[in-house]
Amino acid sequence: GQxxxxxxxxxxxxxxxxxxxxxxxxxxxxxxxxxxxHAGEAPTFLSYNVLDGLEEKxxxxxxxxxxxxxxYLLLKELQMKDSAxxxxxxxxxxxxxxxxxxxxxxxx
Amino acid sequence: DxxxxxxxxxxxxKRGQNVTFRCDPISEHNRLYWYRQTLGQGxxxxxxxxxxxxxxxxxxxxxxxxxxxxxxxxxxxxxQRTEQGDSAMYLCASSLGRAGLxxxxxxxxxxxxxxxx
Numbered sequence: 001g002q003x004x005x006x007x008x009x010x011x012x013x014x015x016x017x018x019x020x021x022x023x024x025x026x027x028x029x030x031x032x033x034x035x036x037x038h039a040g041e042a043p044t045f046l047s048y049n050v051l052d053g054l055e056e057k058x059x060x061x062x063x064x065x066x067x068x069x070x071x072y073l074l075l076k077e078l079q080m081k082d083s084a085x086x087x088x089x090x091x092x093x094x095x096x097x098x099x100x101x102x103x104x105x106x107x108x
Numbered sequence: 109d110x111x112x113x114x115x116x117x118x119x120x121x122k123r124g125q126n127v128t129f130r131c132d133p134i135s136e137h138n139r140l141y142w143y144r145q146t147l148g149q150g151x152x153x154x155x156x157x158x159x160x161x162x163x164x165x166x167x168x169x170x171x172x173x174x175x176x177x178x179x180x181x182x183x184x185x186x187x188q189r190t191e192q193g194d195s196a197m198y199l200c201a202s203s204l205g206r207a208g209l210x211x212x213x214x215x216x217x218x219x220x221x222x223x224x225x
Contacts, residue, residue, distance in 0.1 A: 030212075033213065095141065095153045095156055096151075101150050103148075
């Protein structure tokens, strides 16, 4: 079977750093993707990891450990506009399997 | 090209009616995907196309759902005899889908929100 887990909700303060974890068990692995989704809008692509390690992209970084089936998304210097759901998705073949998403609230 | 587009953005229908949604992918993208998303959940895969060929269909997709991509460009998703449980956001995504790509990023459209009364 395929299973992806993320915390349901997280809260952080403006200017802080937050780490959103994702664990997965899938039948295949071609890459792990992170998407941001604001309420009522479509998911927008943030980053992807294929190999183990950290990928940095401005205020956002994503880490992958394939042996542990684990990834995290790190958001630095949080801004109010970062309040959104963050979706972890695994490409196990031709299609993606999405996690339930983590709803992040950034407080002033 | 400004990205993936979907029409309509909202659809309200009565139970038992048929509905059809359209998706126009990014022009050079060969793959097109349909997902369904309900409140508080991640997108759930429905089906995908490589050019005009429908290559995979979720086991969760009932016979009331059908999708086409006749010329390998835009796609339509039809739901027949709608039920209240079909109420959801229907998302379309596209990707390059070229041979040799080990990782193929999907880009999403704005979605069609379906409400079945």
